[in-house]
Amino acid sequence: MHSIKNKIIPSEPIFVGEKKMLDYEAICVFVATGFFLDDDTYFKELKVLKPATNYSVEKDKIVAEESYFKWHYSPVDRPLKQIVQEFSVLFEAIIKEQVQNNTVILPLSGGLDSRTQAAALHHLGNKVNAYSYEFYNGHNETSYSEKIAKACGFSFQKWQVNGGYLWNEIENLAQKNQCYSEFTHPRQMAFVEKYAAMGDVFSLGHWGDVLFDDMHVKDHMSNEQQVEILLKKVIKKGGLELANVLWKSWGLEGDFEGYLKNRIRILLDKIDIKTSANAQIRAFKSLYWAPRWTSTNLSVFESVRSISLPYYDNRMCEFICSVPEKYLAGRQIQIEYLKLRMPSLARITWQDHRPFNLYNYKNNRFPYNLPFRVLDKLKRLVSNKKFIQRNWELQFMGKNNEVELEKWLFENESFKALLNPEIVKEYYSNFKNKDSVYYSHDVSMLLTLSLFTKLNNYEK
Incomplete structure (x- = not known):
């Protein structure tokens, strides 16, 4: 035992x-x-x-x-400034403990979670190699990350998620996540061979956006x-x-x-x-969504280097239970931490509120954001290229991708033993001929089930 x-x-x-x-x-x-x-x-x-x-x-x-x-909600009312100080001490202690003196591999985005980690790692004086990626013909996401890395003095690499990488990696990915996630979600698999040379330990920002925000519902x-x-x-x-x-x-x-x-x-x-619907929904997501969705593809990172997750730390979960919802709403704690610890990072555009930053993001509303929205739409209209927003567009669309996808959907005998082939044909046809956005998840799940039957040598 x-x-x-x-x-x-x-x-x-x-x-x-x-x-x-x-x-x-x-x-x-x-x-x-x-x-x-x-x-x-x-x-x-x-x-x-x-x-x-x-x-x-x-x-x-x-x-x-x-x-x-x-999970509980036991708020201790104190000023936001005090809560931010408490968070600073705890967050930096956790990161220091997790990464120690190792060279850190830091995935960066234009959001707040990894930016908050960047500020802490810069403050702690760790050597950091950062990276970011964006879709081929997609939004220029790496521009924000590059500015964050530059402000912190981190080395930086930017990569592009290209079409069709999935088919060379899909069986390897199935081994890593055991088919407990669909395969277009873990985009990090496109760069798995690059990570080892970058450092000793990943510092990953998963789940910060859930813990440090409200659930946008009324508490009663x-x-x-x-x-x-x-x-x-x-x-x-x-x-x-x-x-x-x-x-x-x-x-x-x-x-x-x-x-x-x-x-x-x-x-x-x-x-x-x-006493709080926001706290209860956050707890539900942390109990059932984080471990079974968010964590599933951490195995990709861990197959290369050890991983650290400051927002997953037990002490962080306990801390969240003591914070009044009024201070969790709107990402206030992370925003104020960044202003306190590294104002230069707070001045860099917040991707979700572009072109605004952490000092003026509340202006992301009509009429203040109208000029940006008009200009952004005009750029897309004059572009001759299809704008890519989702990974399945790069992995499922186009002749070469269709050939690979159809092999797994229609030529895997183990899959035929699990699922009526007529159902597969119907939903693949819906994806191709009716509404590719609506049926893209269905095709992803059918592909995942096909890999599952292959991985487990399924026979009816």
């Missing part, structure tokens, strides 16, 4: 059990949302250890389990209203339609929508934060 203490936000799944009978209900949830819910896996007998729980495991079976942390919202909000948040465009079709094709009892809604209702009721 051995003991396992799972983190409040686990960075990797720990599987216990055996691969025997497929869990079709769980797979339908996966198809609808893009992640498995709670401790579900592809198999009924195989489970993932739950967050914030101590386990006793013997011979690949769970003997005992006990939760050691429950009922649990049933929260269930409806969560359903809208987790269900992907087109996912519900395909999940309903699979549910019926596998002859499952009841209806899928009722099943999913009831699962979410039960899980939400277990959290039991009555």
Whole structure:
């Protein structure tokens, strides 16, 4: 017998059990949302250890389990300035502890999470090699990152996500994430061979945007209203339609929508934060979304170098529970930290509010943002190139991509044993001929299921 203490936000799944009978209900949830819910896996007998729980495991079976942390909302009212100081001390202590004196590999974006890390790493004096990437014919995302790196004195590399990289990497990626995520999401796989030479440890900014913001709902919202909000948040465009079709094709009892809604209702009721709907929804996402969606592709980074995640740290989760929602709303803590620690970073454009920065982003509204919006639209209109916003456009569209995609959808005998080929044909046809944006998630999930059957040598 051995003991396992799972983190409040686990960075990797720990599987216990055996691969025997497929869990079709769980797979339908996966198809609808893009992640498995709670401790579900592809198999009924195989489970993932739950967050914030101590386990006793013997011979690949769970003997005992006990939760050691429950998300709560216990706000201690104090001035924002004091909260920012508390965050500064904690955040920098966590990063210092995680990266020590190693050379840090820092993925940068035009947002706040990695920018906040950049400020802390600069303050701590670490050697940092930063990088960023953007889509071929997409928005110039690397421009913000390059300015952040320059202000901090970090070395910087910028890369481009090109069309069709997926097909050379897809089986390798399936091995890394075990098909618990669709394959156009982890764009970092396009550059996996570049990371090793950049440093010793990744510092990753995952989940900062959830912990340090409100959920944009009224705090007095009922649990049933929260269930409806969560359903809208987790269900992907087109996912519900395909999940309903699979549910019926596998002859499952009841209806899928009722099943999913009831699962979410039960899980939400277990959290039991009555005084703040924002805190309760954040807790739900941290318990069920972060470990099963956000964490899934951390394996790509970890296959090259060790990873550190300051926002995943148990102490950060505990800190968040003490912060009044009025100060979490609107990313105030990170914004004020950046102004305090490194004003030059605060003056660089915030990508989500371009062309404004952290000092004037509240002007991102009519009429102040009208000149920028008009100019931005004119640039796109006069350009002869198709503007790329999503990775599936680069990996699924075009003749060469179609050839590779169709191999996995129609020539994999293991996949045919799992799924009626007529369903696959219908949804691929919908993607090609009806609405590629709406059905892109469905095609991604069908591709993922095909790789799953290949990886596990599935036979009906």
